[in-house]
Amino acid sequence: MMFTNLKSTWKRLLAMSMLAATTVAAPAADLRIGIKSEVTAADPHVLAPSNRNVWLHVYDTLVGQDATLRAVPRLARGWRAIDATTWEFVLRPNVTFHDGSPLTAEDVKASIDRAKNLSGPRTYRTYLQDVDSVVVADPLKVHIKTKEPSPALPDNISLIAIIPKSKAQADEDAFSRGDAAVGSGPYRFSEWARGERVVLVRNDKYWGAREPWDKVVFQFIPKEPARASALLSDAVDLIDGTHAGMADAFASSGRVTQASTPSYWLNYLGTDQHRTSSPHVSDVNGRALPANPFQNLKVRQAIHLAINREAIARHVMKGDAVPTAQIVPAGFFGHDAALVAPAGDLAKARALLVEAGYPQGFKVTLHCPNDRYLNDAKVCEAIGQMLTQAGLKMAVQAMPYSVLLSRVAAAEPDVSLYMLGIGAVTGDSLAPLRAVVQSYDKKKGQGANNYGRYSHAEIDQLIDKAATAMNPAERENLQRSAARLVAQDLGIIPVHHLKSSWALRKGLTITPRADGFTFATDVRDASVK
Incomplete structure (x- = not known):
């Protein structure tokens, strides 16, 4: 979700929290977690x-x-x-x-x-x-x-x-009632109140280390200001989905700390590289171009270099994103430490457009979601301004994600330049490489999200080899080689990895996870030895 100018909201929340500061906290052996997304099935x-x-x-x-x-x-x-x-x-x-x-x-x-x-x-x-x-x-x-x-x-x-x-x-009913909710994990099912909370109790016969929390309550609080208020008023002990707009209020309270880590979620630009005539591209006078400029590597390089990722991370995302030049962040299988996001270079971008045969630039529309990723529309506006400064005549159209998806996923995608996201949910670059970079092949289930229909035979071969390489070192080398080729040929143009962030009452610690999950097993009370 996208959040804007929350300073006045946080001031009101801070005042409310001071009034509620005398609220009696839960027993130390209980952990209360405010999470933004409710459980939909047991x-x-x-x-x-x-x-x-x-x-x-x-x-x-x-x-x-x-x-x-x-x-x-x-x-x-x-x-x-x-x-x-x-x-x-x-x-x-x-x-x-x-x-x-x-x-x-x-x-x-x-x-x-x-x-x-x-x-x-x-x-x-x-x-x-x-x-x-x-x-x-x-x-x-x-x-x-x-x-x-x-x-x-x-x-x-x-x-x-x-x-x-x-x-x-x-x-499903048997799981919802708890009759079938039998696992072997560190906590046992106690209660699920739909739309409100899930209550778990410690499994004292767990095979692993004994957990310090007698009871864990997941409270569903979808709105970010409401989660912040719950934390500041001691109604919960920690919350997920925090963003930079909360920092001042939390710091002023003196009772909250924050933690974050780069997530598996990548925002990237895709380009129409399949059609000789792309639907939202024209010359500066609105006439059709003789060729699709996105099929020209120098044009893709110009866009890549025109984006000042550090400025976006600092000024638009307020620190809630990490600039990147590849699909997965550091620590993930397939990450190549040598691939570093370039600094924005407008002069070089303009020169590349001239070399590509577009000294006056060309017109293009950037299509983006406005309700899917943190600050998605703002990020697109910033990219549009940077590409304008590089010499392109930009229009930016932000729309609901569902509408954008219907356009990019059409048999003939109704986009030329677009921003979307992809996540390596298993911590491995192979699945997103197959989804957004490998050549589209419906029968083989490849390139399912390759809406620009990018195709590169050598990259396809590397991905295919990685998909069947049983030696982990060999497979990671293949995926890193694919990542390097994608970065050179700009099959997609990575922008940044979003961060996963939490806020906790002072005294608690958490191990931040790249999937954004909030596990009670990662939360500890530093005062308890």
Whole structure:
């Protein structure tokens, strides 16, 4: 969402918080979290980030994700590829579900089969499309057979909650009531009040380290000012989705700290590189051009260099974004540390346009969302101004994301230059490379979000090789090579990675996560030794 000029709002919130400062805080062993997105389903195999944020406390997974979304052991203490199309996962011994039943390979098979076959529009089937079968090798060993070599399978499996086999046939109502809400995670399901809160209680028989919180309450507070007010008045202990506009009010209160980290979410510019005549491009007098300028690398380079990413991050985003020249941030699989966002260089951008054959520039419309990403319309306006200074005749059209998506995803996209976002939800650059950079091929499921129809044979080959390379070092080198070629050829023009941010009452600490999830397991009271 986009937020503007909140200073007066924060002043009122601060005054309200001072009046409420005598509010009695919750017991130290309880943790109250204000989150912007409410849970929409209790079934852990129904796909929605807000659901997964909460239910990962209740349901464990075979493979976990650390703060930069790298794979780490969870219910599986280890895994390996035993051949090109078979992954073996060895389970931890002596793990029990909340109902006291032991975790076995049968439960894992039932869970993956259920997630793969669950009906409905929001499922994890896409992440399990490589899975051919799940075989129980012994009570604590599972073999997952894939249709072809699938090196990213452990990352994809990290998204799948493990439930008891006895609950595999349960419906949504059974999970909502709590009858089927049985996991092996550090917290147990206690209550779900739709649209209001989820209450969890500590699982004292958890296989891992004992959690300090007796009870965790996720309070759904969608509006940012209301979340800030709840924190400042001690109604909650921490909140997610904070932004730079809150900083002054929080600092003035003297009772709040903030934490942030670059997220997996990239904002980038896409260009129409498929058609010889693009619909929203003309010469400076409004006449059709003889060629599509975005098919000219020098034009793409001019746009790339005209964007002063540091200025956008500092003045438009107020520190809520990190300039970038590639799809994934530092720490992610496939990130290339040598690829650094260039400084804005208007003179070089103008020179490139002259070299490309456009000494007077040309007219073009930049299409953007105005309700999808933080400050999205403002960012587009800033980019439009920078491209104007470089010599282009710019128009910027901001619209609801749903409207923009219908235009870019049409059989003949009704855009020439656009801003969108893509996220590496598994911490791996492979999926977004396949989605926004690889040549569009509907039958193969490639280039699904490559709306500009960019195509580069060598990049396609690198991505294809990475998609079947079972050696992690080899695969990461292939993806880094693809990233370098994308940066050189500007298949897309990265702008910045948005930040994930939190605010906490003083005394609490949090490990910031690139997925923006707020885990009670990452929150600690520094005063408790």
